[in-house]
Amino acid sequence: MKLFIAALGTETNTFSPLPTGRQNFDETLYHRHDGGAQSEHYFAQPLRIWREMALAHGDEVVESLCAFAQPGGRTRQSVWETLRDSVLADLRHAGEVQYVLLKLHGAMAADACDDCELELVLAVRDLVGPEVTIGVELDLHCHLSPRLAAAANLIVLYKEYPHTDVNERAVELFTYGRLAAMGEIRPLMALRDCRMLGVWRTSDAPVRELVDWMTAAERRDNVLSLGFCHGFPWADVPNVGAQALVLVDGDPSLADALVDELAGRILALRERYQPALLTIDEAMALLPTLAGLSVVADIADNAGGGAASDATWLLRGMLAAGTPGALFGAVWDPVAVRICMEAGEGARLPLRLGGKVGPQSGQPLDLAVTVLRVVENATVTFGAGRQPMGDAALLDVDGLHIVINSIRTQVFHPDAYTQFGIRLADYRAVVVKSAQHFYAGFAPVADRVIYVAAPGTVSPDFTSLALPRAGRPLWPQVSDPFSAGVAP
Known part of the structure; x- marks a missing residue:
């Protein structure tokens, strides 16, 4: 059999001031025909897995585009069309294929x-036939x-946030996709709209219980996969x-019954789960009272949600409170990085x-800084791969250390800091510009994790989001989103 594979995505925050152009893809992830082999980026790894698994079965593999942009605002239309058309041109050139696997964001x-994934999958379906x-x-x-579920035969979602199961889900999709192509299974999907906005950390008990229940339910006869689509609230689409x-x-009767059960459990999270968030003032008052290492998440300035990662709200609060022995980062500021590199290590x-x-x-x-260390082409671990940070510098401001970098990314892992030759254990508090992906790497070395809701592009105040294009009421913007009488 012949397999066609491609990866294309970004996460669009329609409230972000940052347009997503071709340069973002080029500096984050862009390969044509060999991304699975050439890139360590987490988004490319499913391509490597699919190729290896297909070749092990003796299948032929045609690999197309592998591209991802750091989340931001809407992608320029001409850039999207060029990327889309590259995949479709490769598919036409591939000739007859028996199955297609796509790594998309969603x-x-x-x-x-408004829906690039739907547009691409519909175009792929038109080319390959039913x-x-x-x-x-x-x-x-x-x-x-429902249109996406109708156009694809199988959709598999990550289960974990932070996303520690990208490769597991890739293996799952290949396994079921190939069986379907061989006619050994007949996959059917069922979808239910829960009409909820939120962020659900799978490290927190009520959400962990749901994920564990989903995994257990997949062991039932004829059940292939369950997915809790959290959605991305910062998108007016x-x-x-x-x-x-x-x-x-x-x-189909099993699918309908099981999806209703899953939707009911998701809806129950409205009452069972409320993420704990502190204000800046609350965090500044709490930190001096705590022993050991506190990891603090600046969630609203998360580059992974489309923020600039250059917000100063929390950093200003720390400077005003006087927090020596703390580490803060990473602040995206290519201009400041360039100045510090020109000045050199040791410069004040x-x-x-x-x-x-x-x-x-x-x-x-406006700060008086000392340049402690400069790292060219810095990187940070995410999953089994590495992400670019660009050139980066470690600064000292009266005992507060700040990491700045030139390629926008969130802090996924402690090596975003330790590559500067420092130890997290030497700090009382480490602040990360990230919403949750930091958790897998930092929680094992922290005495506690604290989430702070400062102002920013990825604000957790979902009641204030303007979403006229959503097309239906959503909780918590309304207390009962189904009361309008429209069926779920």
């Missing part, structure tokens, strides 16, 4: 396209629609919001830092 929007199996792996922060997805083998100089992109970033800070 929350990508362009200037004139008999070819199409499987799609999506981030759980995706937007699902149709289908924004949480959904339940079930994939079974050939039994005035530096204007952060607050450059727009009002959501706050005001820039």
Whole structure:
């Protein structure tokens, strides 16, 4: 059999001031035909897995585009069309294929396209016809629609947040996709709209229980996969919001019953789960009273959610409170990085830092800094791969250490800091610009994790999000989103 594979995505925050252009893809992830072999980026790894598994079965593999952009605002329409058309051109050139596996994000929007994944999968279906199996792996922060479920044969979602199971889900999708292509299973999907906005950390007990129940349910006869689509709230697009997805083998009544059960458990999280968040003032008052290492998440300035990662709100609060022995980062400021690299290690100089992109970033800070260390082409671990940070510098401001970098990314792992030759154990507090992906790497070395809701592009105040394109009421913007009488 012949397998066609491709990876294309970004996560679009329609409230972000940062347009997503071609340069973002080029500096984050862009390969044509060999991304699975050439890249360590987590988004490329399913391509490597699919190729290796297909070759082990004696199948032929045609690999197309492998591209991902750091989350930001809408992708420029011309950039989206070029990327889309590259995949479709490769598919045409591949000739007859028996199955197609796509690694997509699920929350990508362009200037004139609210649902890039749907547009791509529909185009792929038009090319390959109704008999070819199409499987799609999506981030759980995706937007699902009945049209997408109808166009694809299989959709598999990550289960974990932080996303520690990307490769496991890739193996799962290949296994079921190939069986479907051989006619050994008949995959059917069922989808339910839960009409909820939220962030659900799978490290927290009520959400962990749900994920464990989903995994156990997959051991039932004819059940292939369950997915809790968390959705990506910061997107004014149709289908924004949480959904339940079930994939079974050939039994529509089983699919309907199981997806209703899953949706009920997701809906119950409205009462059972409320993430604990502190204000800046609350965090500044609490930190001096705590022993050991506190890891603090600046969740609203998370580059992984489309923020600039140059917001100064929390950093300003730390400077005002006086927090020596703390480490803060990473602040995306290519101009400041360039200045510090020119000055060199050991230099002391005035530096204007952060607050450059727009009002959501706050005001820039004018600081007297000492350049402690410079690292060229810095990287950070995420999953089994590495992500670029660009050139980076470690600064000292009266005992407070700050990491700045030139390629926008969130802090996924402690090596974002330890590559500067420092130890986390030497600090009382480490602040990370990340919402949850840091957790897998930092929680094992921290005495506690604290989440702070400062102002920013990825604000957790979902009641204030303007989502006119959502097309239906959503909790918590309304207390009962089903009361309008529209069936779920």
